[in-house]
Amino acid sequence: MYDEVSATATSMKVFCGRVNPTTGSVDWVEEDENYDYHQEIARSSYADMLHDKDRNKKYYEGICAAVRRVKERGQDAIVLDIGTGTGLLSMMAAAAGADFCYAIEVFKPMADAATRIVQANGFGEKIKVINKHSTEVTVGPDGDMEQRANILVTELFDTELIGEGALPSYEHAQHNLMQEQWEAVPHRATVYALLVESQRLWSWNKLLPLSLDSVDIRPPPEMESCPGAPSVCDVQLSQLRPSEFTKLSDVLCVFRVDFSEQVSSSAVSHPVRFRSEADGAAQVVLSWWDIDMDPEGTIVCSMKPSWAYPTVQPAPWRDHWMQCVYFLPEERQVKQGEELCLIGHQDDYCVWYSLTKPSVEAQTQVPLERPACHCGAHITWNRARFGELNDRHRIERYREAIRKVLTPSSVCLCVSDGSLLPFLAHSVGATQIYTLESSSMSQHLMEKLFQTNQLGDKIRVLQKPPDGVTAADLQDGKISALIGEPFFTTSLLPWHNLYFWYARTALSSKLDTHCAVLPLNASLYVLAVEFKDLWRIRSPCGTCEGFDVSIMDEMIKNSLNFRESQEAEPHPLWEYPCRALSDPTKVMTFDFRELVPTEEMSAEGSLNLVRSGECHGVVLWMEYQLAEDISVSTGLLRVSKENGDCHWYPNRKQGVYFFSSLLDPEPARTHISISISYSLTFTPKTGDICMRFTPLS
Structure with a gap:
């Protein structure tokens, strides 16, 4: 959520300097010394993996078969589990009859959790958790492993299969930690x-x-x-x-x-x-x-x-x-x-x-x-940004709005990262166009794009912060049209793009008295939803295949109490089907024609649930009013009248606030009389939106 630029430690606290994606300022934040550990746990997929019944069932069947093959050869079954995480696969092996298991986990908080989980399930004498990278593990009377293993169990895979270094880990383990003949789960x-x-x-x-x-x-x-x-x-x-x-x-x-x-x-x-x-x-x-x-x-x-x-x-x-x-x-x-x-x-x-x-x-x-x-x-640009730049329908919406505010005499400044709006400004007749870029790479990229299209001498790229723009940069003119999508590469959550508002405020002395601002405003919308599957990533772990892994619930809850994980989190919802249980509701509007206020903005109310279902959380997104009669959404595009299925804008991430027992509210098994109360506060100093959603019966 923030780009860390430096950090210094003092006893039990760490002061982290982070670039605030909304305000653009560097904020020095005091964090617990275990901050990075908590963030790693909070953002991990442990709950998702533990809820993957197909994966767990197949691993257990494979481990049982491997232990059986080794036993049939008259050998003790000695298991090496690399990347044990919660210790689940080692416990499966022990339950399947393995004589001993070495569970390797390099991430210390997880190694500690695995030790507690193994002991809680009664496998303390058959499983040894080793807090090392597998390439550092030693074998021998005084080593981490007393003997080499003959069953290699791993879950080192990512979406690409080998992206987490599975092959080097296998290569080393097979050379150094395994017997001459071994069984592997997975086998291939x-x-x-x-x-x-x-x-x-x-x-x-x-x-x-x-x-x-x-x-x-x-x-x-x-x-x-x-x-x-x-x-x-x-x-x-x-x-x-x-x-x-x-x-x-x-x-x-x-x-x-x-x-x-x-x-x-x-x-x-x-x-x-x-x-x-x-x-x-x-x-x-x-x-x-x-x-x-x-x-x-x-x-x-x-x-x-x-x-x-x-x-x-x-x-x-x-x-x-x-x-x-x-x-x-x-x-x-x-x-x-x-x-x-x-x-x-x-x-x-x-x-x-x-x-x-x-x-x-x-x-x-x-x-x-x-x-x-x-x-x-x-x-x-990431893949979503490429998709947005190639969205012709959206580009036409912006062009239609720009036509309403620009004239050939306009002094136009675009504040967005890597935007095509300067092209649109030129296409409707503006002749004095500037664009503000946040990085030297983005500046070089846009200059090359303008030069390729013979506009290098007509559109000037400025690579500086908004408060660094001088009258000389604008050829001693005043900005008569300030435009933006808004989009910024440092933004993760929808309201981070309110940086446009902070830029507009920083540029206020450079704006003409009657300067046109596009968009006019941004409105924050919320919607209560039932997810088909995404809820699993925040669902309590409890027991998994008969093993008690509830210690993970405690760890994840503690991690989610940290500032960056206790609120909404970004997800591209076109990939995650959900149903609308309430009507989309506008909860806040940010007027870009005015300066960023000094006082907090608050909104309270309730979402009436108009469809039955299990309410897993609330989705948040921004809608931009480009002109009085033209708007674009970064979130919900439409809701199916038949079943409430949601269709989301695919080139932006939406914010998701999950309900779960980890976050305290009871999941709402909804009836049309049930509602979700909300309370949101926008703090201009930090650019944060603090929120609370509570299911009510």
Whole structure:
């Protein structure tokens, strides 16, 4: 929520200097010395993993089978559990008959929790928790492990499978901590890929050309040829409608990792030949993985999205493991029946893809270098921002509003990060246009974009804070039109973009008496919802597969009491289905035509629940009034009248305030007479919105 810039410690407290995303100031905040630990726990997916019944069931079945195979060979079952977390998998092994378990956990608060959980469940004599990285563990009479293990149990995987360093950890453990013959749970992993054309997904990766009557916006050549960011997009692909992509291949098996054999973390390429199933533009690779818990492949835990099953059925819901979206280095036109080669490149931490014609070279080629952005755009803009910049309907709304406030004589200043509004200002006739950028990289990126479109001498980029803008910067003129989306790269929660209001206040002496401000205002809306699945990430852990892990509830509750986690948290709700239980309600309006007030703003009231369901929390978002008759929403777009299903703007995150026993209010199993009371306070000095929502019967 804040960008930490420095910290100094004094005994039991830490003073952290953080850039406030709303006010833009550096705030020095006194935190508990365990602040980072609490934040790590609060933001983790422990509750989500513990509630993943499919995952837990498959792991338990696989562990039981592995212990049985070792016992059938007449050996003691000695288990090594790397990344034990709560100790759940070690307890499963002990319950399955393992003779001893070594549970490795590098994160000390979790290692301490695992020790308490193991003891609380009566496994203290069969499980030893070791608070080290697995590469630091020693074996021998005086070592951490008295003997090498013969069953390797791990859950080191992320959405990309290997992104958390699974391969180096396996490689080291198999060399140094395992016997010559070992069983592994999981036994193997298989990575799958599907080549598709999807304008929706491709718009997350490239700035697409845009025609605006007299103005065409073209991306710089280096942006078009840039391979993009090295990081994968993790997405709930079950929420991507099949109509939003065209399959150009069948589901391809790209590579397998057998964990019962020696694993290598060396870079390697995996070419897969196939014939294109349709004409189209090859743009995107959708990917997921399965893990087989046993050698026979009868116990399978799959990450494939719901539409990838043979028949329509709900996929097990997970947020700790999702699916991957990879962008090819460049778009390539393919024909139905054309023979192609998709190459999955893999090093010790990353996977990426390229597409080529089949050849002997393609099958034996050395892995390409990991893709890295060289244009600056993929470092400055995330995937949602690319999507917003390519949202033509939204751009037209802004252009329509800008037409109402700009004239050829306007002195126009845009305050937003990496915005196309200066182009829109030029397209409606403004000739003196400035744009304020928050970073040198963003400044360079926008200058290159303006130059590519022959506007380098017509739009001036200023890289400085609002209170640093001088009369000389504006050629001794006064700003007659202040415009913004608003969007800022440091913003996480919807109200963080109120930075535009603080910028407007800092610039007040540079504004003309009759300066037009766009947007006119921002309104904060709230909606009570029932989530289909997202509630699980904040649901109490209690017992899991018969093991008491309620200590995690205590840890998470303590963590959530910290300032950054006790209120709303950001989520892209297009990925997380929910139903509206109340009507959307406007609770606060921030008037950008006025200065930021010095006094607090408060709002109190109640949300009447008009639909039955279980109320898991409240969603918050901003709606901007661009002109008297033009507005844009960063949250709710519409609610289905039939069932209350919500449709969310996909290119911004919304704020979610969860109800759970950890946060005290009783979950509201609603009736139309039940309501949710709310109390919100906006503090101008900090830019924070403190909130309380309480279900009432």
